Amino acid sequence: MTNSYSSYTPVSVFDCDIKGDRIVGYAMPQAVGPCLLRLSSDDTPISYATATAYSEAAAEQGLRGGWCGFELHGLRLxxxxxxxxxxxxxxSGRILKSVPATLADMPTAPAASRTLTVEGLLRLVREPRSCASTAQLLPFALNHYRRHGAQSFRDRAYLTILGRWPDALAPYPDDSIAEEELRIATYIEDLAESAELTEKWTEGTLIGPFHPDFRFDTTGLL
Known part of the structure; x- marks a missing residue:
């Protein structure tokens, strides 16, 4: 069982779009580890980004379940x-894209953003490695349940979604729900919609498979 990556992998498939000062896209790795992208100006590094976010475009292409998206910042600079x-x-050092635009093509720089609360800052840090919904989390939850059984699944669901071990009375997946995928989907939805999570993160934040606190088995999915 693994969700730890000690090294980056060369890019196999790549695509991106320019959105203001950001470059948004996906980078499919040649092996297990994620890709690391670099934005440079006349060979001087400006910024780096790991391709560990969820990308709808990558998912539509059947690439890594969508989990190879990235955002590079600093294009204006x-x-x-x-x-x-x-x-x-x-x-690898391979040039993936040359950006032909000039500063004249860039939109006006945005006004200074408002001051972030501690919660807002934590949310901003978590967001690139988060799931937008339980639908993105479900393949990993189901994979863990099938590989390790109900008790391990329950423990890892609590650790991944709520950030704590389950208490003694924590329920297991409902066996009265005959269809396995629906059974697991219902379980993680209940945790994701719980008052405990929404009170902690206001709107709830579900971590993704590259977050260090992710505890579901990712074997065979990434």
Whole structure:
């Protein structure tokens, strides 16, 4: 059982779009570990991003279940510092895309953002490695249940969704729900919609498979 990655992997499949000062896309790795992308200006590194977020575009292409999305920031700075702006694989050095735009093509810089609360800052840190819904979490939850059984699944569901071990009276998946996928989907939805999670994160935040606190078995899915 694993969800730990000690090294990055060269890019196999890549695509991206420019959205203001951000470059948003996906990078499918050649092996298990995720990709590391680099934005540079005249060979000077500006920013890096790991391809560990969920990407609808990647999911539609059947790539890594969608879990190879990324956001690179600093495009405005890169254009201001040099003439040759490139996105590359930080592992192999291969140039994946040259950015032809100039500062004149960039939208007006946004006004200074409001001051973040501690909760807002924590949410911002968690967001790139989060699940937008339980539907994105379900394949991993179901995989764990099938591989390790109900008790291990219950423990890991509580650790992954609520960040704690279950108490003695914590329920198991409802065996009266005959269809296995529905049984597990119902269980994680109940935890995700619980007052405990919404009170902790206001709107609830579900961590994804590359988050260090993710506890479901990712074997065979990434």
């Amino acid at each position: 890169a254009m201001g510092l040099g003439e040759r702006v490139e996105i590359s694989c930080a592992v």
